[in-house]
C-alpha cells in the first residue's frame with residue numbers, strides 16, 4: 332500500500348489554519364493524548380484521557396536484579412483494573428504510566444497495526460483475542476492514520492521475535508515511540524468472556540505501583556465515554572487534497588476506472604484506506620475537518636460527499652448531525668460506520684450503545700437486496716435502531732451474528748451507508764463493491 336502523504340496542502344479556497352474554524356481542539360483538563368511521531372495532516376488531538384509517563388524498555392530488557400538475585404525474565408509490573416472490580420496482573424510493554432479507557436475485544440487474526448492506527452479506537456483499550464501478536468512487527472505502509480489514538484493494547488503473548496520482509500520496527504519500539512501503553516501475559520480469553528457477559532467495561536491500566544487498586548477502581552468507575560465528543564480530538568485541522576490510490580502491488584479490483592469524480596470526505600477520524608479505495612475507483616478527494624460548514628462543501632459542487640468512520644458516541648456530536656442534515660438530498664452521499672450512524676440520526680433515527688459492539692474482520696453481513704453474504708471488517712460500539720427510521724429508508728444489510736442494522740439506502744436522498752468497513756484494512760475485501768455502488772450513485776446523478 333502506498334505511504335500516506337507527508338504533508339497536506341490546503342486548497343486555495345480554505346481559510347488559514349489560524350481561522351476560528353480550524354481551531355477544533357479542546358482540552359479535557361489534565362487529560363492528554365500522546366504526541367504524534369511526526370507531522371502530517373492530523374491531528375486535532377490535545378485532549379485525553381489519562382496520565383502517561385515515559386516509555387519503558389521491553390521484554391528482552393526486562394531482567395530484574397533484586398536482593399542480589401538475578402531473574403532474567405520480566406515480572407508482572409502492570410495492573411488492569413476493570414470497573415467490575417476485577418484486577419488483572421500483567422507485564423507492560425510500550426509506555427508506562429496510568430491510563431483509563433473502555434476495553435473492547437477485537438477478533439481479527441491479522442492487522443494489528445491497522446487496528447492500532449484506526450482513529451475510531453480513540454479512548455479504547457483494544458484486546459486482541461488472537462493470542463500471538465507482534466510477530467510481523469510494523470512498517471510505514473500499514474498505517475491507517477498518522478497517529479495512534481487508542482488508549483492501549485492488551486494481548487496474551489508478545490512475540491519474542493519479529494520477522495517479516497516489510498518490517499521496519501518491532502511492535503514494542505513502535506508503541507514506545509508513540510507513548511502508547513501495552514500489556515501482555517494476561518488472560519485475554521477470561522477478560523473477553525467477562526466483556527461478552529457484562530458488556531464493554533471501563534478499565535484503568537497502570538504501571539504505577541504507588542497507586543492502590545481502590546484508587547484505580549475509582550478512576551474506572553468515574554470515567555465516562557458515553558456522551559463525549561471524541562471526533563474533535565482526531566479530525567484534521569484543515570482541509571487537504573488526497574490522491575493516493577491503493578498501491579498496484581496490492582490492488583485487487585479488476586480494470587481501470589475511467590470516470591473522475593470529485594468527492595468531499597468529512598474526516599471524523601478517517602482511515603487512509605477509505606481514501607485509497609475511493610481514489611482507486613476514480614475519485615479526487617478533498618478531505619475536510621469534522622466541523623467544516625456544509626455550505627462551504629456545497630459551494631465546491633462535489634459529485635458526492637463521504638461521511639467517514641470516527642470514534643465515540645454519535646449522539647454526542649450534534650454539530651456533525653446538523654452538517655449531514657444540510658448535505659443529504661443535495662448530492663449523493665456515502666456513510667461509513669460513524670458516517671452511517673450520523674446519517675441515521677440526521678434522518679430522524681436513533682442510535683444506541685450495543686452490549687460489546689463488533690470489532691474484528693470476521694463478521695458475516697447479508698445484503699438483503701441480493702441475499703449475498705460478505706465477511707466484513709467491523710469496529711463499532713453503537714448501532715442505528717432501524718425501527719426509529721422514517722418510511723422510505725431501506726435497511727439493505729444486516730449483521731448475521733445479531734441481526735443488527737448494517738446498511739441503509741434512501742434512493743430519494745441519493746444516500747448509501749454501511750455500519751462496517753468496506754475498505755477492510757484489516758479484513759477481507761468482500762465488501763469493496765460498496766465503493767462501486769457509490770460511484771454508480773454519483774454517475775446516475777450526473778446524467
Ligand SMILES: NC(=O)CC[C@H](N)C(=O)O
Pocket residue numbers: 451639640641642643644645667668669670710711712713714
Ligand atoms: N468505526 C467507527 O466509525 C466507529 C463508530 C462509532 N464510534 C462506534 O463505536 O460505534
